[in-house]
Amino acid sequence: MSQRPSVIRQTIITPIVLIVALLIMAALSYEFGSRAFNRTVVEMFINIMVVVGLYVFVGNSGLLSFGHISFMCLGAYMTAWLTIPPVMKSITLKGLPAWLLHAQLPMWVATPISGLFAALFALIVGRVIMRLSGIAASIATFGLLGVINNVYSNWDSVTGGQGSIVGIPPTMNVWTAWIGGAVAIAIAYLYSISRSGLALRATRDEAVAASASGIDIVRERLIAFVVSAFIIGLAGALYAHFLSIVNPGAFYLRTTFITLSMLVVGGMYSLSGAVSGVVAISVLIELFRDLEKGISLGGHTVGLPNGVQEIAIGIITIVILMYLPTGLTRNREFSWRRWPLQPRLTRPVQTALKELL
Amino acid sequence: MRELLQIIFDALSLGSLYALGALGIALIFGVMRLVNFAHGDFIAFCVFAMLWPSIDAAAIVFAGQLPFYLLIPLLLLIGAALSILSEVVVFRRFRNANPATMMIASFALGFVIRHLLLMLFSSRPKSITLWPSLGLPVEVFGAHIPMLQVVTIIITLAVLVILVLFLKRTRYGLEMRAAADNFTMARMLGVRANGVILLAFAISGMLAAAIGLILATNSGTADIGMGANVMLIAFIATVIGGLGSIPGAVAAGFLIGAASVVFQATLPHDARVFRDALVYGAVIVVLLVRPQGLFAPKSAKQRV
Numbered sequence: 001m002s003q004r005p006s007v008i009r010q011t012i013i014t015p016i017v018l019i020v021a022l023l024i025m026a027a028l029s030y031e032f033g034s035r036a037f038n039r040t041v042v043e044m045f046i047n048i049m050v051v052v053g054l055y056v057f058v059g060n061s062g063l064l065s066f067g068h069i070s071f072m073c074l075g076a077y078m079t080a081w082l083t084i085p086p087v088m089k090s091i092t093l094k095g096l097p098a099w100l101l102h103a104q105l106p107m108w109v110a111t112p113i114s115g116l117f118a119a120l121f122a123l124i125v126g127r128v129i130m131r132l133s134g135i136a137a138s139i140a141t142f143g144l145l146g147v148i149n150n151v152y153s154n155w156d157s158v159t160g161g162q163g164s165i166v167g168i169p170p171t172m173n174v175w176t177a178w179i180g181g182a183v184a185i186a187i188a189y190l191y192s193i194s195r196s197g198l199a200l201r202a203t204r205d206e207a208v209a210a211s212a213s214g215i216d217i218v219r220e221r222l223i224a225f226v227v228s229a230f231i232i233g234l235a236g237a238l239y240a241h242f243l244s245i246v247n248p249g250a251f252y253l254r255t256t257f258i259t260l261s262m263l264v265v266g267g268m269y270s271l272s273g274a275v276s277g278v279v280a281i282s283v284l285i286e287l288f289r290d291l292e293k294g295i296s297l298g299g300h301t302v303g304l305p306n307g308v309q310e311i312a313i314g315i316i317t318i319v320i321l322m323y324l325p326t327g328l329t330r331n332r333e334f335s336w337r338r339w340p341l342q343p344r345l346t347r348p349v350q351t352a353l354k355e356l357l
Numbered sequence: 358m359r360e361l362l363q364i365i366f367d368a369l370s371l372g373s374l375y376a377l378g379a380l381g382i383a384l385i386f387g388v389m390r391l392v393n394f395a396h397g398d399f400i401a402f403c404v405f406a407m408l409w410p411s412i413d414a415a416a417i418v419f420a421g422q423l424p425f426y427l428l429i430p431l432l433l434l435i436g437a438a439l440s441i442l443s444e445v446v447v448f449r450r451f452r453n454a455n456p457a458t459m460m461i462a463s464f465a466l467g468f469v470i471r472h473l474l475l476m477l478f479s480s481r482p483k484s485i486t487l488w489p490s491l492g493l494p495v496e497v498f499g500a501h502i503p504m505l506q507v508v509t510i511i512i513t514l515a516v517l518v519i520l521v522l523f524l525k526r527t528r529y530g531l532e533m534r535a536a537a538d539n540f541t542m543a544r545m546l547g548v549r550a551n552g553v554i555l556l557a558f559a560i561s562g563m564l565a566a567a568i569g570l571i572l573a574t575n576s577g578t579a580d581i582g583m584g585a586n587v588m589l590i591a592f593i594a595t596v597i598g599g600l601g602s603i604p605g606a607v608a609a610g611f612l613i614g615a616a617s618v619v620f621q622a623t624l625p626h627d628a629r630v631f632r633d634a635l636v637y638g639a640v641i642v643v644l645l646v647r648p649q650g651l652f653a654p655k656s657a658k659q660r661v
Contacts, residue, residue, distance in 0.1 A: 131648075
């Protein structure tokens, strides 16, 4: 045992590569990008947080979850309740309890609280839902999304109903978003090399054998569920500070599927896959958005008709999945040796390639 | 008594829609373990196939003007063609992929179809009038029931009977049931994989067209998102019914329809907006009690 290099030394390079890559993107866009471009980068970083949060649960447990966007909703509304000036809240959100109505916290305090709130909620519902497995668990998380969306869309006195809540301090720039992304990657990495992360991946690859080796599947899944809810709660809070408005429609099916697509396109069983999927799809979206606006060719502006962007992205997603069913990274992680992609089969933090192929 | 009858008819007609949707999803799931998230967009596509592409609010009815004995077969054909096309072009290449990948691929396909419709028709809902006489109420045991509800229920029952006869009495039905039970074994015994899968897609597409017709007649509008809601509930119904079980999917569809209507009728007024939350909550409870679904087929049990 003593000769084996530690897990951290073997794998620490992955989160470092990812975080540094994001730092370079942030610096480049801060230095050269327009205001609109900076906003795109911020949005991409927030999506990275969401997808990395999804990876913590989906990637390690192998269960597809449709419910994680509800944690984004919880986080976003929590930060809205905590940071909107009390004067505004007393008009639009009369139903809030008095202590919340009079609270006004800075973003740096409100965001972690929002994450913790989402995590606490996940702990409560997760105790019930994590007893399920396979497709039943996926549908149960879907039910969770439906419940949260329905409640937040209709509890007018507390959430403002279908309409938007305005007045959240818009405090996001590329640097705060980068910190968010880096924190998410760090947490996801630490979880995946933790005892619980290893145990959970064992249950993903061989549920029966893992269970026979004394792993409590429900408990490990619950831990991953709570950790991922925390990350996504943070992402939701930052998203609220980014847009400075929240409304329940933003945290429903469209976001659920787009983030899941990003995860699967990148490679759902690896952290590098989660990040690169978001980057790839965001780049595509931005590219086609520019093409729709038009490029000037010798005085004429040639542009694609509106709506081509979404169609093209859908088609490209299908084509990527057709030829790389395990995603762009093929479920491998970035590392130094054999740059850029290192198969992880011989590593302690291993992915279930054999199961997929 | 009259109110009770009203509730029963509401429940049956809503349940019929969900059951038809669940059937479309369960058939495909049975033969290739694909949860087809594009189904809702197939429904919308069939509705919009009746209109001529334009971005004005007033719809230019095109095929919708045909008499019903031409329109219905035409739409069924369009639904089947779209469904088969998506199998041949897209899903065929995902036969051996993992279920999550297939699911995302089907979602991406739906996304493409939806935005294609958006591009051609814009996002504005369009009014479309099909058979206005179906909106008139008929009197059933003293209760006034819209004609359409009665027709919906009758159509659904007819479809179910035809499908049961098809599955139980014909060679192709037998092959399809065998494939749903154990695909590999069925192939080894001489069931042609492509044939069965294409057939399942064709039937599923026709069911989507039928739902589209009912929805369009009922609401009088064509809306891009109109299939999505039915598809979601149908998807949930297939799981609650026990994935792979066709009667289970139908029963669960009716059950969810009934639950929605009963919650709507019995909840106090203030709580009515939270009806969907209760329905979804009930779904979670059902799954906790029976994770394999209410009518799980024996083949669904995981072997070690």
